[in-house]
Amino acid sequence: MPDRRHWLALFVTIVVIVACLRGLLDAPEDSSPDVGAARTEAEPEGYVREPRAESLALRAEPSGARDDGSPGPAADIEVASQGATRESIRGRLEFLDGSPVPLQRIEATLGNAGPDAVPRSATTGLDGSFALDGLPAGLHKLRLDGAASLVPADAAQVAPKDGLVLRVEGFGLLVKTRDASGAIVPGASLQLTGPQRRSSAHSNSQGVAAFTVSQATTGEVEAWKATLRGSLRRLSLPDEAHLIVRELVLLPPTTTGRLDVIVRSRSGSRLNDFSVRLLDSNSNAQVLFLRAKDADSDGTFGNVPVGTFRASLAPAFVGAPELYARNPTRKTVTITEGATATLEFEVELCGRVLLRIERPEATPEQHATLSIRDRDGHTRSLSCRVPGPDDTVEVTSQVPLNSTFVVDDHLPDGRYTILGHLPDGTQSDTTILITSGLITQATLRF
Structure with missing residues (x-):
């Protein structure tokens, strides 16, 4: 039979167990930590948390010339972030006149990732906006598909991450495809053929395709899908229109x-x-x-x-x-x-006119403004074909002095008066007789 000391030890043990159970039952409900809850530890003394970057440093550098000698499309975007944080570059591509660069594919590659790195890519919307998400920290190189070139930027330029604006040198053509009933034609193959190059594109789910060329040009667009075909002939991308929009109707060629x-x-x-x-x-x-x-x-x-x-x-x-x-x-x-x-x-058939403008004491930068009085006595501006840089031709009524030009206006048979005005108020005129099929040579002297 157990002695008195044994019973006393057993009693003490039971009392301790009861006290522990009562303490657990009386504890506050939120005293135990939630599973998966974030734990905040005290920062070491003197620690300063780095602020999250809200802007990007933009540096653009040429990436070498293309085969045709034009500058390569490249820009360096430095994503200022910490550790393994992923960043986003959001912004807008636009031509030099501010019009959007639509449906343009843009790639971002980490500068030190090596030649086998897989770039992140995005396609701009119809408003030129783009978003490159999930980029690792570091210096990223942006590139554009096609003939467009990013305009070099100031090395000190800083832009907000959500409002980066990249300027593009070139000209854009937006083609909206539909069939004879007016329905959009997605997935059509389009080809732009010009004097310098040939470009291909496909219409998206909205029936829209876009081309970007490096300089003003003329060309033709052919489009096809299954039994549908269509074309835009003698299409012109002039200097003054950095983005033009055309509609193309695709019809069955069998009928x-x-x-x-x-x-x-x-x-x-x-x-x-x-x-x-x-x-x-x-x-x-x-x-x-x-x-x-x-x-x-x-x-x-x-x-x-x-x-x-x-x-x-x-x-x-x-x-x-x-x-x-x-x-x-x-x-x-x-x-x-x-x-x-x-x-x-x-x-009504027309003749051709070769016009020479003369003023012996004129400086090379001086120009004359031309107009013409027609057979009915009406006066209007007169356009000439003036040579421009890089073998281009400009059609304008502002012509340099002491030069000869081809008159661009088509003038039917009859007598006309050509008038010239200089910025200093000097005026001159000459009368010409146009005969269809012949070339009339005239001189306007000041």
Whole structure:
């Protein structure tokens, strides 16, 4: 039988156990830590937490010349972040005139990641905005697909991460594709062919495709998807329009007819060099651009889509064998399958003018402003083709002195007066007689 000391020890043990259980039951409900809760430890004395960067230092450096000699597209973006923090670069691509660069693919590669690094990429929206997310800390190199070049920036420039604006040298073309019913055509293949290069693109889910070229150019756009085809001929990207928008109608090529275009002078002679635009009768979007030299051997155009179009005679090129005055007339023509439709225009033939501007004491930077008084006594500005930098040609009424120019205006037969004005108020004029098919040489002396 247990003695008294044994019972006393057992009693003390029971009392201790009861006291512990009572302490646990009486403890506050929030005294135990939540699973997964963040734990905050005291900062060491003198510790200063680094603020999160809110801006990016932008440095742009050329990445070498392209094959055609133009500068390569490159810019260095320094993402100022700490440790393994991932950052985002958000902003907007725009041309030099402030218009957006749409549907442009942009890549960011960590500068010290090596040649095998996989870049982060994004495509700008129709408003030129982009977002490159999840970038590791470090110096990133941005590159653009296509012919666009980033404009070098000031090395000291600092821009907000969410409002970075990158300027792009070049010109843009936005093409909206749809079919004859007006429905958008996503997934169409488009090709822009110009004097310098050939570029390809695909229309997105909204039926929109975009091209970027490095300099003003003329070209043609061909588009196709399954049985649909369409084209934009003699498309121009001029210096003054950094982004232009065109609509392209894709039609089934299997339902086509033929078109015979007859262009005659007022005397009845038939012209052999002309161009005609066929416009969609509802939207006025250009469907086809027909050139006389592309006609079949019998002088007619084949594979013209079936439908009703509005047709207009395009202005004659200055170098065309026969110049004619601008004809604003638009005619309606209906193309039916397997049949030949006829379209006729009457034009007034023009002559050519070589104009020389002389003032012996003039300095090279002095210019004259030209105007012309026509046969009916109306006065308007007179445009000439003035050579520009890099073999370009500018059509302007502001011409340098002591030079000879080709008059760009198409002037029908008759007597005209050319007037010149200098900034100092000096004026001069000369009278010319235009004969169609001939070149008139004139001199305007101050």
